[in-house]
Amino acid sequence: MLRDDCAGWFHFGIRHKKLPETSQFWRINAERADVVDDLRGIFGGKVQDTDSDGFSRAELLTDVSGVQIQVNRPEEIAMEMILWGRGGVQHHCDGENFLSPVEMLGRSCGCPSHMEERKANARNGVGPQPSTSIYFRLNKCPELGIFGFHSNSWDMAESAREARCGLMKESNGKVFELRLEPVQFQAHSGLVVTYISPVVRPFS
Template identity: 35%
Template sequence: MGLQIFETDPDARPKSKPEPDFSTDHTFSLRAGMVVNKKPVSLPNWRVVTGDPTVADAVAQLLGGAPEEYDPTKEMNLHVLTDTDAIEVVIDGSKAIEDKLILWGRTGPVHECDGVSFLSPPERKGEPCGCPKLMSERKELARQQIGPAPSINITFRLAHDYELGKGKLISTAWTLAEVIHEVKDALDAVEGEALCRLSLEHVSYVNKSGIKVDFRKPVIEVIGSYNDAVAEER
């Protein structure tokens, strides 16, 4: 069913417009940031993480940048800081998207829900999760790390190197969580695999304390049928 974060606070739903996942079902992951000196940093361009040197080399040739070893203790120990903030990818319908809210503990998730009901543990699945009704309250608890935050995983392939293997976009952005239902609807409106564009959009504003805030949010644009796009190129 996916996230139901607007069920208790429908007024927070945006008006329609014309880190952690450790699974190994993908060969690389796409990130919008990284940790530097134990602090999260938003990046201007996409970052690709992998444990396969061949994949790292192929990504660097396609998207720019150079493979680097950033954490030898991890299985995915290589990353490429690419030169692009927009990538064309192929997504196979809404089933390729896993979206939920998670509060992580030291050994794993301590709260996992869809915004209304628990998703785990199995004995509590379907029970009310007790999250606040208002979106602002949800975000504040997540900011304080005492409430769950978005965990959105999107499986895809690179449109210009389809055979490279599956990649995964891993995002914890509320901005993406707030529109992911629209993305899923758009994907389901396409017959077969969809050609999409994953981009990083720069956001800048001054908050209530007078402090300028700059960050980049992930944006997913569903362009149309991948098969049709391939046929046109031929």
């Protein structure tokens, strides 16, 4: 479940001529216009009013693809795996143990440990897909509060798992970079396809 106490949310999709479009730059929205103004002073970009997300009144279209973030505890990276069916959620786990229903909570979910096997199961409709949320403060302006980012990306899930493991070894949190990276692959047809992938990496 997504938190409702965030100062704002990060996105990388925009709407162009009323159609969804992926962007290589971060879009940040918030309920308070003064938060967006403060963010513009740090990241630059264009401020616009919006109600497209149902709760936000202002958003910033930045020109940056990477931001430094502070994550204090492993619990601030929430990792779930969900398989939806006609009757709702068919499988809900963290990759190792069930998260629901209540009578299955904590039991082994049976998901494979290797990411490629999980992807294959998901493609075949017999395995869950990732649902990753990360909550953080911005390294350049931590006083603005907690921000959030949610993604169903496999790349994000894999990098978030590594980040969470790193946090388990730290006592004072860590600084990461939340980044949008272009990824290319060759389809079976021979066509080279490019997409934008969100990842979280240790910042050094």
